[in-house]
Amino acid sequence: MHQIIEDLNWRYATKKFDSEKRISKEDLDVIMESLRLVPTSYGLQPLKFLLVEDKDLREELLQSSYLQRQVVDASHLLVICSFRELKEEDVDLYMETIASTRDQKLEVLETFKTNILNFARNKKDSALQEWMERQAYIALGQLLHTCATLKIDSTPMEGFRAEEYDEILGLKDRNLTSVLVCPIGYRHPDDPNIERKKVRKSASNLFEII
Amino acid sequence: MHQIIEDLNWRYATKKFDSEKRISKEDLDVIMESLRLVPTSYGLQPLKFLLVEDKDLREELLQSSYLQRQVVDASHLLVICSFRELKEEDVDLYMETIASTRDQKLEVLETFKTNILNFARNKKDSALQEWMERQAYIALGQLLHTCATLKIDSTPMEGFRAEEYDEILGLKDRNLTSVLVCPIGYRHPDDPNIERKKVRKSASNLFEII
Numbered sequence: 001m002h003q004i005i006e007d008l009n010w011r012y013a014t015k016k017f018d019s020e021k022r023i024s025k026e027d028l029d030v031i032m033e034s035l036r037l038v039p040t041s042y043g044l045q046p047l048k049f050l051l052v053e054d055k056d057l058r059e060e061l062l063q064s065s066y067l068q069r070q071v072v073d074a075s076h077l078l079v080i081c082s083f084r085e086l087k088e089e090d091v092d093l094y095m096e097t098i099a100s101t102r103d104q105k106l107e108v109l110e111t112f113k114t115n116i117l118n119f120a121r122n123k124k125d126s127a128l129q130e131w132m133e134r135q136a137y138i139a140l141g142q143l144l145h146t147c148a149t150l151k152i153d154s155t156p157m158e159g160f161r162a163e164e165y166d167e168i169l170g171l172k173d174r175n176l177t178s179v180l181v182c183p184i185g186y187r188h189p190d191d192p193n194i195e196r197k198k199v200r201k202s203a204s205n206l207f208e209i210i
Numbered sequence: 211m212h213q214i215i216e217d218l219n220w221r222y223a224t225k226k227f228d229s230e231k232r233i234s235k236e237d238l239d240v241i242m243e244s245l246r247l248v249p250t251s252y253g254l255q256p257l258k259f260l261l262v263e264d265k266d267l268r269e270e271l272l273q274s275s276y277l278q279r280q281v282v283d284a285s286h287l288l289v290i291c292s293f294r295e296l297k298e299e300d301v302d303l304y305m306e307t308i309a310s311t312r313d314q315k316l317e318v319l320e321t322f323k324t325n326i327l328n329f330a331r332n333k334k335d336s337a338l339q340e341w342m343e344r345q346a347y348i349a350l351g352q353l354l355h356t357c358a359t360l361k362i363d364s365t366p367m368e369g370f371r372a373e374e375y376d377e378i379l380g381l382k383d384r385n386l387t388s389v390l391v392c393p394i395g396y397r398h399p400d401d402p403n404i405e406r407k408k409v410r411k412s413a414s415n416l417f418e419i420i
Contacts, residue, residue, distance in 0.1 A: 002240045008247040030212045037218040041368050045411050051419045101409045141351020158251050199311045201255050209261045
């Protein structure tokens with residue numbers, strides 16, 4: 001079996017983490033760099049990643065996470081946030097990053113900038129936010145793979161109250177909203193989920209080669 | 211540098227594929243198994259993956275892909291689809307898969323089934339479809355990582371006309387809609403994008419450790 005498949009089979013939605021084990025600085029750097037490299041539509045990266053270490057803060061978030069202890073017990077709590085609105089200054093910042101990275105003049109990027117702004121203006125505010133939130137899910141998918149490769153456990157969660165997270169983390173005033181939560185760390189040997197077989201649809205159900 | 215980061219830096223949105231090179235059966239099996247293992251909310255997998263090999267069909271899809279040649283030239287065209295509606299029979303099928311995989315009785319899963327159905331009923335149809343479409347993005351994120359590890363090129367695309375794809379691929383009558391498109395294969399040495407530096411936000415912009 002290919003190592004990728006072994007790794008992905010090894011991972012599971014961890015419910016009970018070992019609260020004593022911490023992810024090393026080296027591994028955390030790989031995780032962050034992997035998240036930084038996640039591709040997004042237009043390359044815009046309308047995202048922010050909060051790595052919550054503070055245990056008191058996490059105890060506060062626990063109430064807004066339907067009391068799922070992994071939020072507190074994992075080594076780190078990753079909160080993937082997206083922008084609420086896309087502002088012209090965000091697009092300008094992106095153009096400047098392209099220009100400096102590729103040693104280009106800003107004028108060359110004028111059409112690209114206009115395309116992005118037109119794309120954004122043609123969507124209702126809610127649809128635009130929705131589109132930015134979708135980008136967070138690409139990051140989640142890449143994150144889970146990276147963690148599995150590093151033999152770090154992860155628990156992707158949609159089950160939390162985003163409005164309360166936004167309040168506790170002070171996100172709203174910063175044009176951010178929490179989209180996904182993912183505790184990362186190391187499974188506790190007593191986690192009953194370790195032994196539960198992974199349930200997935202069959203290949204014949206999921207795939208069609210045409 | 212960690213191999214993961216080398217791999218993710220190696221990948222880029224390939225515009226010109228080598229139309230002669232095909233992904234091997236072994237690698238394709240790894241890609242499909244990786245997609246099969248993608249975690250989704252509730253474990254529901256409201257997804258279908260079409261691997262389009264047929265070149266005539268892809269020429270037809272080209273018109274609905276803003277004439278982006280990678281759709282035809284790549285070894286395979288992956289179309290990630292999600293369900294349009296979530297039907298009770300889908301949830302029943304899922305319960306049966308859990309029961310058979312874990313050797314459980316269906317009655318034990320009654321509460322879980324009710325939770326999923328309530329979750330679905332509490333959403334408007336459009337919000338429910340939106341939620342299922344988001345799951346496709348997790349698959350995309352995992353796919354891009356898997357391909358990079360296998361040194362297979364990939365081009366994630368939102369830029370296609372989904373309604374036309376659905377029409378050409380006969381998806382609507384099957385309760386499916388195309389969400390994301392991803393040509394996979396091998397870069398052509400003449401692809402001008404090979405040399406273009408990857409543009410990403412800085413770590414200090416993207417991350418906050420609190």
